[in-house]
Amino acid sequence: MKYAMVIDTLKCVGCSDCVVACQSENNVPIGYCRDWVTESVNGTYPLVEIELKSERCNQCDNAPCVRCCPTGASHKADGGIVLVTADECIGCGACIASCPYDARYQHPDGYVDKCTFCAHRLKKGQNPACVSVCPTKCMYFGDIDDPTTKVSHLLASRKFKVLAPEAGTKPNVYYLI
Amino acid sequence: MTKEIGSRLDLQAYFVYKDFEEVIAWQLNEMGSSLEEMKKIGVKNFKRKSGPLYLKKDEAYEFATNSGKIEFYSEELANLGLDPMPVYTSHESPEQGFYRLNYGRSPMHTFSRTINNPNLSDLTNENTLWVNPKVARIEGLKNGQSVWLENQDGIISSFSINVRVTERIRWDSVYMYHGFGHDNKKLSRAHGKGVSDTELISNIKVDPLMGGTGMRGNFVKILIDNPTKEVLL
Numbered sequence: 001m002k003y004a005m006v007i008d009t010l011k012c013v014g015c016s017d018c019v020v021a022c023q024s025e026n027n028v029p030i031g032y033c034r035d036w037v038t039e040s041v042n043g044t045y046p047l048v049e050i051e052l053k054s055e056r057c058n059q060c061d062n063a064p065c066v067r068c069c070p071t072g073a074s075h076k077a078d079g080g081i082v083l084v085t086a087d088e089c090i091g092c093g094a095c096i097a098s099c100p101y102d103a104r105y106q107h108p109d110g111y112v113d114k115c116t117f118c119a120h121r122l123k124k125g126q127n128p129a130c131v132s133v134c135p136t137k138c139m140y141f142g143d144i145d146d147p148t149t150k151v152s153h154l155l156a157s158r159k160f161k162v163l164a165p166e167a168g169t170k171p172n173v174y175y176l177i
Numbered sequence: 178m179t180k181e182i183g184s185r186l187d188l189q190a191y192f193v194y195k196d197f198e199e200v201i202a203w204q205l206n207e208m209g210s211s212l213e214e215m216k217k218i219g220v221k222n223f224k225r226k227s228g229p230l231y232l233k234k235d236e237a238y239e240f241a242t243n244s245g246k247i248e249f250y251s252e253e254l255a256n257l258g259l260d261p262m263p264v265y266t267s268h269e270s271p272e273q274g275f276y277r278l279n280y281g282r283s284p285m286h287t288f289s290r291t292i293n294n295p296n297l298s299d300l301t302n303e304n305t306l307w308v309n310p311k312v313a314r315i316e317g318l319k320n321g322q323s324v325w326l327e328n329q330d331g332i333i334s335s336f337s338i339n340v341r342v343t344e345r346i347r348w349d350s351v352y353m354y355h356g357f358g359h360d361n362k363k364l365s366r367a368h369g370k371g372v373s374d375t376e377l378i379s380n381i382k383v384d385p386l387m388g389g390t391g392m393r394g395n396f397v398k399i400l401i402d403n404p405t406k407e408v409l410l
Contacts, residue, residue, distance in 0.1 A: 013284050019300060020300070023296055030299050041343060045309055048344045
């Protein structure tokens with residue numbers, strides 16, 4: 001089993017509901033975030049294209065943050081999710097520097113924090129908080145090893161991209177384009 | 178609870194019931210049902226008194242117009258001296274140095290009422306003035322630069338607004354989010370952040386036919402220097 005998130009950039013309106021949902025679900029202090037929305041504008045007026053993306057940890061198969069962690073606090077958990085054990089983290093920041101997506105931040109309490117795909121919610125059979133609140137339903141979550149899931153269907157039928165493929169991290173957050 | 182508050186404010190006269198169940202029972206009685214019945218069945222359908230809701234297929238129907246049909250050309254409007262068919266009227270264009278003030282909503286906020294919410298103000302706590310790169314070049318504006326705005330009637334914005342140079346806006350217009358630029362100091366996170374579009378909207382167009390209002394017929398000039406500075410010194 002491998003968890004993946006598929007985000008439809010054609011449906012996203014950039015409202016940042018995912019960000020607020022994550023902050024309140026995971027008690028992320030104000031001023032920090034585990035997910036965020038980016039906007040890129042291409043072309044010149046009137047032929048302008050706008051792409052909005054909700055970004056977060058890509059839970060990479062080949063995660064540089066796990067490899068560089070000196071204490072083993074950063075680790076791979078069930079379903080390919082990258083987690084940080086706060087008690088084992090010494091706050092050295094190597095993982096923050098190694099992440100090509102800038103997906104980690106240092107919590108005011110000293111440890112490094114990041115998106116967990118809401119692992120505590122997955123155990124209860126619920127979707128991650130960001131996916132469950134999205135008002136345009138542009139986010140999908142599921143197992144991409146299982147060809148019958150919605151995420152597998154979407155990746156089989158739609159054009160998609162991943163972020164920073166050149167980094168060789170094999171990310172698990174896909175963007176439909 | 179409302180009844181209790183009411184009676185403590187000496188308004189007992191308006192709360193002539195024991196509890197709200199009594200009110201609901203009375204309402205249901207008036208409608209031709211009863212609380213006991215509704216507790217049992219939950220939903221009750223009444224016959225429509227004003228006829229069927231939808232037209233049947235091929236049913237002859239008269240609309241409430243002179244011809245009894247849907248009118249594209251309205252004699253009634255012509256008799257009133259109005260355009261019987263909509264005629265395109267060109268909108269006013271801004272004068273040299275002015276830009277049309279367009280406004281819209283920030284997707285994070287609900288009008289101005291969520292403006293002081295800690296989470297949402299963390300995402301967006303002020304609005305920006307969107308200008309096309311061509312306009313930025315002409316006016317000598319840089320991204321993030323603070324500017325003030327003056328509208329066609331000489332009204333100057335209370336606060337400054339930061340410029341956002343973007344291709345997402347046309348070159349004869351500027352754009353900002355609505356709901357920012359509050360001057361209430363009790364809005365600790367929102368006070369003085371950005372410019373309020375409403376204070377610059379002094380020209381409200383009213384459609385003589387429908388009464389619809391148009392508030393995007395205002396033009397603003399971009400002031401690079403603080404217009405209140407001289408007064409303060």
